[in-house]
Amino acid sequence: EMVLTQSPATLSVSPGERATLSCRASQSVSSNLAWYQQKPGQAPRLLIYGASTRASGIPARFSGSGSGTEFTLTISSLQSEDFAVYYCQQYNNWPPTWMFGQGTRVEIK
Amino acid sequence: QVQLQESGPGLVKPSETLSLTCSVSAGSISGSPYYWGWIRQPPGKGLEWIGAVFYTGSAYYRTSLKSRVTMSVDTSKNQFSLKLTSVTAADTAIYYCTRLLTQRPVDYWGQGTLVIVSS
Numbered sequence: 001e002m003v004l005t006q007s008p009a010t011l012s013v014s015p016g017e018r019a020t021l022s023c024r025a026s027q028s029v030s031s032n033l034a035w036y037q038q039k040p041g042q043a044p045r046l047l048i049y050g051a052s053t054r055a056s057g058i059p060a061r062f063s064g065s066g067s068g069t070e071f072t073l074t075i076s077s078l079q080s081e082d083f084a085v086y087y088c089q090q091y092n093n094w095p096p097t098w099m100f101g102q103g104t105r106v107e108i109k
Numbered sequence: 110q111v112q113l114q115e116s117g118p119g120l121v122k123p124s125e126t127l128s129l130t131c132s133v134s135a136g137s138i139s140g141s142p143y144y145w146g147w148i149r150q151p152p153g154k155g156l157e158w159i160g161a162v163f164y165t166g167s168a169y170y171r172t173s174l175k176s177r178v179t180m181s182v183d184t185s186k187n188q189f190s191l192k193l194t195s196v197t198a199a200d201t202a203i204y205y206c207t208r209l210l211t212q213r214p215v216d217y218w219g220q221g222t223l224v225i226v227s228s
Contacts, residue, residue: 101147
């Protein structure tokens with residue numbers, strides 16, 4: 001079964017700095033990878049799909065890259081509202097699965 | 110705009126069966142290309158995909174829960190359901206129902222419902 005491993009578990013960043021989050025898949029997912037942001041008490045919000053395409057309404061400071069087994073989410077200049085937990089997710093065609101990584105918490109330094 | 114709404118008991122006793130239903134509005138389950146899935150999140154922990162079911166009844170589950178999970182669809186009520194047997198405290202979580210399409214991320218989420226497993 002597909003396993004997604006995110007690193008680091010926690011990232012401490014000052015406002016205005018860049019944050020780089022990683023997601024590694026146990027087998028190739030091509031570009032079938034998404035990133036979500038989750039804040040306390042809320043359902044996850046889709047940021048990136050297709051490894052690098054921003055979802056509707058997502059600011060340009062969020063960018064995704066990678067393919068195969070290695071992926072990165074970059075937040076170019078952290079704003080106060082960006083401090084949250086971020087999850088990567090693969091979506092496979094066959095068998096249909098939608099597995100998540102364990103999450104990276106981005107906290108204020 | 111599709112809306113998903115979970116319903117079911119908020120408290121389940123250990124060893125019993127957790128049963129949840131998701132009602133779908135503004136879109137028919139029957140004949141649609143979507144899978145209808147469940148994702149859970151234990152308090153303070155990460156997201157875990159449980160499984161998904163197609164309107165035909167074909168279902169796919171995560172390996173670790175496969176022996177305890179059953180998902181089904183009721184097209185006449187435009188609902189789909191989750192049953193999880195032999196629950197323990199580790200099954201305490203917020204359970205989200207979702208709409209899914211193969212090779213696409215989750216596009217709709219329910220608001221989530223907290224289920225606590227406790228005697």
